[in-house]
Amino acid sequence: MPQIIFLPHEDICPEGAVIDVEPGTTICDAALAHGIEIEHACEKSCACTTCHVYVREGGESLEDPTExxxxxxxxxxxxxxxxxxxxxxxVDDKDLVVELPKYTINQVSEHH
Known part of the structure; x- marks a missing residue:
């Protein structure tokens, strides 16, 4: 079973995380299922950018992005x-290393 390694993020996942994932699961669904609260303002319909991530390793195993x-x-x-x-x-059959951006396009925070 492939794993997603989430690199530490100051607010969302301070310790980082390693999670096992069923192939075919989206990175967002996998994160949410394991308590990593990735924003998804459009309810995962590809209509915003709040769930934007960087796939630091393993990205070649993902299908190419759609238009x-x-x-x-x-x-x-x-x-x-x-x-x-x-x-x-x-997720396909390869492990991924994922980094969450410091900010999203609609993120407002008193601390930053």
Whole structure:
């Protein structure tokens, strides 16, 4: 069974996490099922960028993003070559290393 390794994130996952995932599960669903509260303002319908993540390792095992996902990613804060919408990226049979961005496009915080 593949694993997703979430790198530490100051607010969402301070210790980081390693979770086992069934192939075919989205990164977002896997995170939420394990208490990692990734934002998903559009209810995982590929209509926003709040679930944007960086797939630091293993991204080559994911299906290529759809045109809709690429269009939404163009609006994401901090876009990088390994950016994906976690609601669209489905785990295959390889482990992934995922980093959550410090901010999302609609995030407001008194601390930052």
């Amino acid at each position: 809709d996902e690429e269009d939404m990613l163009d609006k994401a804060w901090g876009l990088e070559p390994d950016s994906r919408l976690s609601c669209q990226a489905r």
